[in-house]
Amino acid sequence: MRNAVIGLIIGIVAGIVLGTTVIAPRLAQNVKKEIGLAESDGSTSKDLPDTAATAEKETGKPTDPAPDVVRLNMASAFAEGLVGHGSLAKRLEKNVWRVSDGRLDIRFHPPGALVKDADALDAVISGAIDAYFTDMDALASRDPSMTLLAGPPFGASVAAYLGWMAEGGGREQMLERMAEMGIAGAVCGIVPHAAGGWFKKPLKTAGDLKGMRIRATGVQGDLYKKLGADIVDFSYPETLIAMESGLVDGAQLSAPHVDLALGAARGGWTYYVPGWRTPARVFVLAMSKDKWDGLSEVQRSQVQTACSDNIRHAIAEGEALQFDALKEIIRKGADVRPWPAEVTDAVGNAWRDMAAEMQKSSRPYSRIQKSWRQFIKGQSIWEELARPK
Helix, strand or coil, rough: CCCHHHHHHHHHHHHHHHHHHHHHHHHHHHHHCCCCCCCCCCCCCCCCCCCCCHHHHHHHHCCCCCCCCCCEEECCCCCCCCCCCCCHHHHHHCCCCCCCCCCCCEEECCCCCCCHHHHHHHHHHHHCCCCCEEHHHHHHHHHHHHHCCCCCCCCCHHHHHHHHHHHHHHHHHEEEEEEHEEEEEEEEEECCCCCCEEEEECCHHHHHCCCCCCCCHHHHHHHHHHHHCEEEEECHHHHHHHHHHCCCCCCCCCCHHHHHCCCCCCCCEEEEEECCCCCCEEEEEEEEEEHHHHCCCHHHHHHHHHHHHHHHHHHHHHHHHHHHHHHHHHHHHEEECCCCCHHHHHHHHHHHHHHHHHHHCHHHHHHHHHHHHHHHHHHHHHHHCCCCC
């Protein structure tokens, strides 16, 4: 009997020790995991993809990557708070992390943090920085043959552009031109339905554009220039200061929801809609060809998947926000109106002349234009049949 009692006491003590030193901590750790408070137990992010590693990533706290994690530093041409622009670059950072289970870590850096924005493309080409999130206009300014890839003016829908890029030959043309520049990457976002821009005074004819000082980029800037305007390529912050101080007579920025977020809406200015370019703005993730090829096929697919979702998100966001943004722009006192027909006709003629000149002078542009025209010829018929007015 005495031995049985002693054995019982020893068993109770052993149970208490086991419970307090092994079982209870594990139970506590499981509870903490459930509510997101699990402490690190030395496991790698591969072991705990949804707890400590993810929490550190989303809160921006530095983490020591596991040996097989690939980390890329990405410069962005846009601040992360700018909807539809920098927000897409930040979204790419988060989603690549998620779809790769933390094994591919693209780190967002705001404009100027890694390199001056004007030098960013050269820095990517040389390999000085890993990646650059910018718009296609930045590539077209280096290689004018990419003008159509940055968004064809007049007569095309966002759906048509996506169809051409994905299945109609546009992507192959883009990759070929990028390879000539020493870079690779993917289309990584589209903001649809740009507005025509802000003007201090309403326009009556295309002649009113002569001598005007207008902020514009890409093909819009080239078209305004052909119509006699003086073009400046200010950054967004510089443009807002120039509008306020009277240093510009007009400014082409982006879609209404972006213009509103920028703070461009102001009373006394005329806001023309729509823009002449569809889609409005095309974004690209650019990497040096060597760095891109150095990624595994799976990693490249993960980047392309995240970029494809960026496109979907940006188009949906633009469609959802435009009308309310336009109402707010009107509430702030802007005069919203369509372009005068004479101005639209003049810009259309300027575009046809410019396209003809580029076709004669640039064989790469001619190939891209041929690809686009062949695709849009049939697609536009189908679009008319499928969406009768």
